[in-house]
């Protein structure tokens with residue numbers, strides 16, 4: 063009957079409601095840092111970039127060159143710790159995913175590429191590390207997520223690829239990111255061909 067048809071039409075599938083809740087109301091520009099120092103890092107980053115292009119409601123706008131950099135280790139006590147060099151890059155995305163939903167998606171990509179998390183080990187080699195560096199000009203403080211990334215302005219292997227694709231970018235506090243280049247930690251870094 064016509065009445066029945068109308069009722070059916072009104073009922074929204076659960077999956078769509080679920081997806082909508084996870085979405086930001088606007089399209090957001092976000093920057094994601096990529097890093098790997100295990101199991102063919104260049105291959106890991108290429109695979110990750112491909113995976114980023116198929117995230118829901120998300121497009122990869124541009125990606126930086128790949129940079130090889132000395133592993134930064136912040137554990138000054140642990141002089142024994144020697145990690146292999148990293149390959150790092152930064153990707154610019156536009157997305158409608160919320161910050162936490164984007165984080166879930168990035169962690170899924172890390173897991174798909176064989177990353178094992180050891181909650182007891184902070185400084186460890188990893189096949190793939192994906193960090194949300196910036197999310198529009200928003201600040202996010204959450205158990206699982208700090209945006210801007212807490213160490214963004216200290217890391218040359220983040221600043222150099224980020225500034226390559228977005229030289230005029232600012233932090234939420236209004237300061238130009240390029241002003242941090244001179245004062246950041248400057249381990250050896252070189253652009254890969």
Ligand code: ROI
Pocket residue numbers: 096097098131132133134135136148150185186191219
């Ligand atoms: N060092 C470099 N050069 N690149 C990274 O991506 C990186 N990531 C990390 C630590 C261990 C801090 N060192 C790094 O998590």
